[in-house]
Amino acid sequence: MKNTFGNAVSMTIFGESHGPxxxxxxxxxxxxxxxxxxxxxxxMDRRRARGDGLSTARTEADAVEFLSGVYEGRTTGTAVTLMIRNLNTRSGDYAKTADLLRPGHADYTAYAKYEGFQDARGGGHFSGRITAASVAAGTICETVLNGLGVKVYTHIAECAGVQDAPLSSAAGLVMPDPQPGHFALLDASKEEAMQAAIRAAGSEGDSVGGILETIVTGLPAGIGEPWFDSVESELAHLMFAIPACKGIEFGAGFGFAAMHGSEANDPFTMRDGKIATATNKNGGINGGITNGMPIVFRTVLKPTPSIYKQQHTVDYIGRTDAELQIKGRHDPCIVPRAAVVQNSLTAFGLLDLLTVRYGTLAQKHGFPKV
Amino acid sequence: MKNTFGNAVSMTIFGESHGPxxxxxxxxxxxxxxxxxxxxxxxMDRRRARGDGLSTARTEADAVEFLSGVYEGRTTGTAVTLMIRNLNTRSGDYAKTADLLRPGHADYTAYAKYEGFQDARGGGHFSGRITAASVAAGTICETVLNGLGVKVYTHIAECAGVQDAPLSSAAGLVMPDPQPGHFALLDASKEEAMQAAIRAAGSEGDSVGGILETIVTGLPAGIGEPWFDSVESELAHLMFAIPACKGIEFGAGFGFAAMHGSEANDPFTMRDGKIATATNKNGGINGGITNGMPIVFRTVLKPTPSIYKQQHTVDYIGRTDAELQIKGRHDPCIVPRAAVVQNSLTAFGLLDLLTVRYGTLAQKHGFPKV
Amino acid sequence: MKNTFGNAVSMTIFGESHGPxxxxxxxxxxxxxxxxxxxxxxxMDRRRARGDGLSTARTEADAVEFLSGVYEGRTTGTAVTLMIRNLNTRSGDYAKTADLLRPGHADYTAYAKYEGFQDARGGGHFSGRITAASVAAGTICETVLNGLGVKVYTHIAECAGVQDAPLSSAAGLVMPDPQPGHFALLDASKEEAMQAAIRAAGSEGDSVGGILETIVTGLPAGIGEPWFDSVESELAHLMFAIPACKGIEFGAGFGFAAMHGSEANDPFTMRDGKIATATNKNGGINGGITNGMPIVFRTVLKPTPSIYKQQHTVDYIGRTDAELQIKGRHDPCIVPRAAVVQNSLTAFGLLDLLTVRYGTLAQKHGFPKV
Amino acid sequence: MKNTFGNAVSMTIFGESHGPxxxxxxxxxxxxxxxxxxxxxxxMDRRRARGDGLSTARTEADAVEFLSGVYEGRTTGTAVTLMIRNLNTRSGDYAKTADLLRPGHADYTAYAKYEGFQDARGGGHFSGRITAASVAAGTICETVLNGLGVKVYTHIAECAGVQDAPLSSAAGLVMPDPQPGHFALLDASKEEAMQAAIRAAGSEGDSVGGILETIVTGLPAGIGEPWFDSVESELAHLMFAIPACKGIEFGAGFGFAAMHGSEANDPFTMRDGKIATATNKNGGINGGITNGMPIVFRTVLKPTPSIYKQQHTVDYIGRTDAELQIKGRHDPCIVPRAAVVQNSLTAFGLLDLLTVRYGTLAQKHGFPKV
Known part of the structure; x- marks a missing residue:
């Protein structure tokens, strides 16, 4: 339903880049x-821009204010509403190019949809700024999952052509804690090369994209629904709410196209007295439902569309071709920041599916023994 | 909501493989x-198995019976209910291996979710059989779209290692009509090699997967919602309801990871007096909303998990390791049949988003001039 | 969402009076x-017409066929689909008056909404016939509630001017089992007078309405939501789906208008070591949430609009005034049959709210001890 | 979905009485x-308390701040978020009686539902304070309806035993404009007696309830859905979100119980070349769908549960009987203020149903000619 998503747990998102x-x-x-x-x-700090040549110079304190649903440090059971004031807005940067459609951006589609009444300042409702709210809300969900023994971890699998170490094994994962001011990587030694490659693109007035990989451990088998509310459907629906996301794959993903069934199937086996699979090519999901193995998926994020290089475009008022030179403060790469968003939305989506099955009370009291 | 999806137009799916x-x-x-x-x-005929070594020997007439909402060949405006009887069921094939979990299948996850009460015969609610209903319902939607000048076409971009011709240009697409008994291909000359490769895998008791690509033309700019109901979110949600789907990408998809922003952005230009883009790397969608260019996306389907090769698994009753030799009638490749499902669900999803914007009446009376 | 209702448990209704x-x-x-x-x-038998001068002469066996979701006498956990074939249809009765709008019926509103494409035979989707499906589905829910110790009972509080005995006390209710072929009454001795009054109206070609009262016992405190999903909102939403329902009141209902707060408040007290209320004027609901006392509500059903007396109306094709003489087979009173519908929909609505709180598993395993 | 309601237009409500x-x-x-x-x-001013012996001495400026979705005085098409700060809170008044359950209030049900974690200050999420937000949001909807020629008017049909003039005729209604500082009455001369009766109850430490009647004109025929989304279902669902509402009836409502069908049916007739009904006992709705006549419904509001008279209750911590003497600032009657809430929620509900049929664009461009 437009800006609301979820079945048993729902998230409604609101706001514009330069609105209140x-x-x-x-x-x-x-x-x-x-x-x-x-x-x-x-x-919020991990999602925050740092103005260090890797992300936009628009840095904000991003203080989260709770308007409802929280009392004395705990949820009250009613709707939790939170907001983050927009403080550091410089709408003037946009005014000069307001009639030129920025390629790769939502300027034109917003204009077509809203008939010219959209708040176009800073990308309006289409700005990555809106994801700040989803990080705050999703982090509450992640804390709940942690309390149930479920861990969610997202790393930068690839960025600007530099790859992180691969997930070598589906079981026995040790996921590093996120480090403030550092990229989320399995192999921390890749950070330097990755940052250098991003800065190189940024110094040319260009931008880069990348691939994020999320791993979720600790979920019991049996979460998700077989048809329209499969784990894949729920998570894909949410990930495509991340502005730059253009693809998602679970487990072996597009690699399945070149496999035979005998390679693609994960053999079942007994491990520590429990049913498990020997491999995890299906990314922890069979028939749309968790099988108790780690959930693994990857998304691709396109390069930030805001680049400083001159681009061909259209003056949509005059309906004539034009050249555009973007000003403003933009990220040469949003992948490291988007990792925090992806992690938060994953936590939210899985808490929703968990609650569909076990009810609200299980969020606090744990999975029922049945 | 579980087996129901959609905002302004909704589809509810029901049935089990060997149920009524x-x-x-x-x-x-x-x-x-x-x-x-x-x-x-x-x-229905295009989705139907043919028992020709390419798909399962379980062939059904798939007669669609309307129970409600249709009168004298037209919708009445109330809920349209349709059903397809299951006639050709041989549950006995499954009985022998009923205690062994089939790798890659939903046997274990269904058991975990439904605590042993699932109808396991023929895969139950997880069978590809259920997609027959979505094809019938989605085809009604596709007819409505056609009446509005919108065309949906899905071809087998890759199967069993054989690739179809690429979409050479985003504009000026001529999409071939689907031919009964033939694969949906842009280049019909690839069919022979593709079928040979499928048969080769089948003859080894193995199976193959592939990649489906869907192109939609004729949609105006401005369809879709910016956040949770983006065109990508809606379509991805639906595509992951296709049993074997494990990935989806829009436009350049995972190719974006290696691009710079200056390559990834589609320059705006004037074409025939209308705003268009010179390239279509974003697959017709900016900020989650259609930009008037063709929508283009690809899904990956894993190889059919039902293979005749011996597989390692678990007897879930005795909780012991075991070897499994699957009997029954199975497709060595479901990709050609899934193309029909993907096409139908795409039509449904886009009709839903269209209706959110323009209301129910626009389905019949066309896009309003505003 | 149109023909679908419910949050954690949903019901979708379909069908037309003279459709399949x-x-x-x-x-x-x-x-x-x-x-x-x-x-x-x-x-189904209690809802069924008997052709005895009290209800329509259109009597049907109303055999319920399950299409999905039930296997070996138990739910499988997937969507339960059931249908009841329409066998005894005599569309010819309607043909003669097809251009005349029946006062009190949905003929005109269906025409306005569906632009003439509605299936008008026998009232189409607006016929009380559709409620047969909700009784079958709701009865499954009622059985689940009974398993949890929750009882739902609906009696005819008033019909054709004859009143049943009042609920003398909110606690310690003994609700009579429904008797096949008999009206649901607290005081069985009222049946004869009630039936006589209905027959009297029917013999004049007229019809009567009445008031139904539902009592639910055994629900724990804490079910329902404070704002839009209050118990009252949920039940009222469902009851107004009953074709003739034009009003609903909870507890003292419209009687509250003449009370002072000191009369309207139910004093809390300890009873058997548990918190209870001394009176139950609020009908078991405070702030939209159950308080552990019996839920009590009443609906009013208008007289059946199909009467045999001549009525003034309009020929909607010719747009001229006209006189209408209805033929066909109609109930002089649908109140006794509607009691079964009300009971079933109440059970469904409460099971939905229960499941929102406790999750799906609680339906089988009982309310969790927390 | 809990605190969210609506299909094509949705409202999400949040906040606690003494929260931010x-x-x-x-x-x-x-x-x-x-x-x-x-x-x-x-x-907001009409809903506001005046501290004049008729409503609570807690008076607030109720300044509405827009957080999103509004730009330069117009909607942007994205989610409109508004908030009203709680400024005048005196939580101390409640502290003394925090362990005693207030009869007629949600203290106990909130405790049962939220397991003691609710924000109980001032009634928390159950306070009438929350309705301020729905008035602000609903008034936006009402303005949209007005632009389409639809008028919504709610008057106090009865309060404290004093009745307003009746709606003498369904057609040709002239509805008085609401006057700031005055009760919404068809007959302004009743205000004095009504206020006197309220003050009399208040001076005894008691409270009174009443009946609100809403009339809606200008809606075309064909709005609403036949089964679960009937106009009655939608409006009843919303009205029971008003804290004190315990009943609703449409048209003749509970009066139908004593009528014959020949009295209850509204004869169709031609009026000014259009189909109309001679009477309006069905309150403008047949089969759940508008028939073009004014929508008419009444709700009953119970007396404010907060009274100053001593009441018997329970100390829920100690689980012992107790006597309660309420302090704080409370309305002896909330009926005049609830009239504004009822009017706003009605406007919202009808805009939702209108949009389901005609799409979002019709809100601005008017009902399409089809």
Whole structure:
């Protein structure tokens, strides 16, 4: 339903880049769940731009203000509403090019959809700025999952042509804690080369994209629905809400096209007295439902469309061709920041599916023994 | 909501492989839309297995019976319910291996989710059989789109290692009509090699997967929503309801990871007095909303998990390792049949998004001039 | 969403009076719940017309056929689809008056909404016939509630001017089992007078309405949501789906208008070591949420609009005034039959709200101890 | 879905009485609709308490702040979020009685539902304070309806035993403009007696309830859905979100129980070349769908549960009986203020149903000629 998503737990997103605030309403949480403002602030800090040549010079404190649903550090059980004021806006940067459609951006589609009444400043509702709210809301969900023994970790699998180490094994994963001010990588030694490649593109007035990989451990088998609410459907629906996301694949993903069934199937086996699979090519999901193995998926993020190189475009008022030179403050690469968004939305989506099965109370009291 | 999807137009799917019937409820259609049983029968025929070494020997007439919402060949405006009886079921094939979990299948996840009460015969609710209902319902939607000048075409971009011709140009597409009994290909000359490769895998008791590509033309700019109901979110949600689908990418998709922004952006230009883009790397979608260019996306389908080769697995009753030799009638490749499903679900999803914007009446009376 | 209602458990209704079938899809049930065809048949029998001067001469066997979601007498956890074939249709009765709008009926509104494409035979989708499907689906829900110790009982509080005995006390209710072929009354001795009054109206070619009262016991405190999903909102939404329902009131209902707060408030007290209220003027609901006392509500059903007396109306084709003499087979009173519908929809609505709170598994395993 | 309601237009409500703010998210509006802050402020002012012995001494300026979706006085087409800060909170008044359950209030049900984690201050999420947000959001909807020629008017049909003039005729209604500082009455001369009766109850430490009647003119025939989304279902669902509402009836409502069909049916007739009904006992709705006559419905509001008289109750911590003497600032009657809430929610509900049929664009461009 437009800006609202979720079945048992729902998230509503609102805000414009240069409007008063961005925010979210998170409904369907049990009462009494911890809302740790320091944990949320840490996630906001990881998503935050640093103005260091890797991300936009628009840096904001991103203080999260709770309007409802939280009392004395815990959820009350009613809708949690949070907002983040937009403080550092410089709409003037956009005014000069307001009649020129920025290629790769939503300028034209917003104009077509909203008939010219959109708030176009800074990309309006289409700005990556809106994702700040989803990080705050999703981090609350992630804390709930952690309390249930579920861990969600997203690393930069590839960026600017530099690759992180691969997930060598589906089981026995040790996922590093996110480090403030550092890229989320399995192999921290790749950070230097990755940052250098991003800065190189940025110094040419260009931008780069990349691939994010998310791993989720600790989910029991049996979460998700067989048809329209498969785990893949739910997570893909959410990931395509990340502005630059243009693809998603689960497990072996597009690699399945070149496999035979005998390679693609994950043999079942007994491990520590429990049913498991010997490999995890299906990314922890069979028939749309978790099988108890780690969930693994990858998304591709296109390069930031805001580049400083001159581009051909159209003056949509005059309906004539034109050349565009973008000003403003833009990220040469949003992949490291998007990793935080992807992680948060994954946590939200899985908490929703968990709650469909086990009910709201299980968020606090754990998976029922049946 | 579980087996129901859609905002302004919704589809509810039901049925089990060896139950009495599979079917669908399609709600939100305007009254007076044509329901052409011959067109639906032709789509059912394209999805149908042929028992020709390319698909399962379980062939069914797949007669579609309308239970509600259709009167004298037109929609009445109330919920359209259709069902397809399951006639050719041989549950005995499955009985022998009922305690062994088939790798790559939903046997274990269904067991975990439904606590042993699932109808496991023939894969139950997880069988590709259920997609027959979505083809019938989606074809009604496709007819409505056609009446609005929108065309949806899905071809087998790759199967068993054989590739179809590429989409050479985003504009000026001529999409071949689907031919009964033939694969949906841009280059018909690839069919022979593709079928040979499938048969080769089948003759080894193995199976293959592939890649489907869908192109949609004729949609105006401005369809879709910016955040959770982006065109990508809606279509991805639906495509992951196709049992074997494990990935989806729009436009340049995973290719974006290696591009710079200056390559990834589609320059705007004037064409025939209208705003267009010179390239279509974004697959007709900016900011989640159609930009008037063709929508282009690809999905990957994993190889059919039912293979005749011996596989390692688990006896889930005894909780012991075991070897499995699958019997029954299975497709060595479901890609050609899944193309029909993907096409139908795409039509449904886009009709839903269209209706969100323009209302039910526009389905019959066309896009309003505003 | 049009013909679908519910959050955690959803019901989709379809069918037309003279179409092939009416039916329902019930989604969100746990696997392994009993589906007792005899219990459903008994409910269908209570809703069934008897052709005895009290209800329409169109009597049908109303055999319920399950299309999906039920296997070996239990739910499988997937969508339960059921249908009831329409066998005894005499569309010819309607043909003579097809151009005349029947006062009090949906002929005109269906025409306005569906632009003339509605299936008008026998009232089409607006016929009370459709409620047969909701009784079958709701009875499955009622059985689940009974398994949790929740009882739902609906009696005819008033019909044709004859009143049943009042609910003397909110606690300690003994609700009589429904008797086949008899009206649902607290005081069985009122049946004769009630039936006589209905027959008297019918013999004049007229019809009567009445008031139904539903009592639900055994629900724990804490079910329902504070704002849009209050117990009152959910139940009212469902009850107004009953074709003739024009009003609903909870507890003291419209009687509250003449009370002071000191009369309207139910004092809290301890009873058997548990918190209870001394009176139950609020009908078991405070702030939209159950308080552990019996839920009590009343609906008013207008007299059947199909009467044999001559009525003034309009020929909507010619747009001229006209006189109408209705033929066909109609109930002089649908109140006794609607009692079964009200009971079933109440059970469905409460099972939905229960599941929102406790999850699907609680349907089978009981309310969790937290 | 809990705190969200609506199909094509949705409203999400959040906030607690003594939390930072109450607010709403309104999604599904077309772009370019006027948002007149003066009109909203006027509605807020009518809902506002006056501290005059008729309503609570907690008076607030109720300034509405827009967080998103509004730019230069018009909707942008994205989610409109608004909030109203809670400024005048005196939580101390509640502290003394925090362990005693207030009869008629949601104290106990909130405790049961939220397991003690609810924000109980001032009634928390159950306070009438939350309705301020729905008035602001609903007034935006009402302005849109007005632009389409639809008028919504709610008057106090009865309060404290004093009745307003009856609606003498369904057609040709002249509805008085609401007067700031005055009760919404058809007959302004009844105000004095009504206020006196309320003050009399208040002076005894008691409270009164009443009946609100809403009339809607200008809606075309054909709005609403036949089964679960009937106009009655939609409006009833919303009205029971008003904290004190315990009943609703459409048209003749509970009066239908004593009628014969020949009295209850509204004869169709031609009027000014259009189909109309001679009477309007069905309140403008047949089969759940508007028939072009005015929509008429009444709700009953129970007396404010907060009274100053001593009441018997329970100490829920100690689980012992107790006597309660309520302090704080409370309305002896909320009926005049609830009239504004009812009017706003009605406007919202009808705009939603209108949009389901005609699409978002019709909100701005008018009903399409088809």
């Amino acid at each position: 605030a961005v925010g979210a309403v998170l409904d369907g949480l049990a009462a009494g769940l911890p809302v740790d403002e320091a944990v949320i602030a840490a996630a | 019937a599979v079917g669908a409820v399609l709600d939100g259609l305007a009254a007076g839309l044509p329901v052409d049983e011959a067109v639906i029968a032709a789509a | 079938a009416v039916g329902a899809v019930l989604d969100g049930l746990a696997a392994g719940l009993p589906v007792d065809e005899a219990v459903i048949a008994a409910a | 703010a109450v607010g709403a998210v309104l999604d599904g509006l077309a772009a370019g609709l006027p948002v007149d802050e003066a009109v909203i402020a006027a509605a």
